[in-house]
Amino acid sequence: MGAVPAAETFSPWTVVNLVFHHLVDQGLHPVLGEGGDPAVPATALLRTLGIDPGRNDETVTSATVQDELAAIRTRMLGEPPA
Structure with missing residues (x-):
């Protein structure tokens, strides 16, 4: 039998960032946190x-x-910037 592949992980915050920027590029005005x-x-x-x-180093x-x-x-x- 072959080796079991490692589980793939990805940061949810990277997904949030990607979607946020895509929406902005489409002319929309997303707001973080209110929902x-x-x-x-x-x-x-x-x-x-x-x-x-995964990647808990990228928490909020x-x-x-x-x-x-x-x-x-x-x-x-x-x-x-603050």
Whole structure:
């Protein structure tokens, strides 16, 4: 028998980022946070596609995610970085 392939993992926040940017590119105006935690449906989407949510280093509290959210706020709302 062959080796069992390792489970594929992907960060739900990367999915949120990708979808957010795609919607903006389409001229839409998505808002993060007002409808709940977007990582929850992103996690469900990954599981539906057979991919395990992972990479806990990219949670909403990580510096990388916070920096990206600040950059999005600056681009979309003209808010200066904190």
